[in-house]
Amino acid sequence: MSEDLQQKLLAAITTTTHLHGLPLDAPHIQTLASGLVSTVRAWLAERDAVIGELLPAPYALAKDAERVVNEFEGCRLSIHPDVAEDAPAALLGLELRHTRLDVVALDVPTATHLTVTVQPKTARAWGWWRTTFDTVADHVPQSCCTTLTGTYGEVSIEIRGNAVPDLISQDTAQADVLAGHPW
Helix, strand or coil: CCCHHHHHHHHHHHHHHHHHHHCCCCHHHHHHHHHHHHHHHHHHHHHHHHHHCCCHHHHHHHHCCCCEEEEECCCCEECCCCCCCCHHHHHHHHHHHHCCCCEEEEEEEEEEEEEEEEEECCHHHHHHHHHHHCCECCCCCCCCEEEEEEEECCCEEEEEEEEEHHHHHHHHHHHHHCCCCCC
16 A cells, blocks of 8 residues: 555656646655655544544444344434334434434333433524423533423423533523623
């Protein structure tokens, strides 16, 4: 691979040198290409590592004690084995997994109960979760997350919002700044 990469660098540097009329001869270009191989290889490895972290496994399936857990597109779904795939809570979970980008985990312990873990990007996105599922009360907010309970049809739902206290404090701070602004 090093030779292939060096040849590609040599071709790119030669082309760029000629296009811009730079006063470099073949030995200079060869030296540049061989000197840049390790740097470019490190950049490519760094890029591949970042891409590997960002892209979830296309499909993973595991047995987690009594539950079947699968991960798809960055969302972990856990369904108790006694719950049918067409149970109301399971269907609602699948719908949320496919329509809401901020869902990071779903747990279906019974046919009529769903626990959703979300990572909303804004306080307004958190508001959507609050209003859509007829939430009745915030549990005591913790430093890392906030939990709501609510219902959706016959499904009782528990919503855990990661980093929501930070979102709310940022939103409050922005509102305070804008309140004193003339426009």
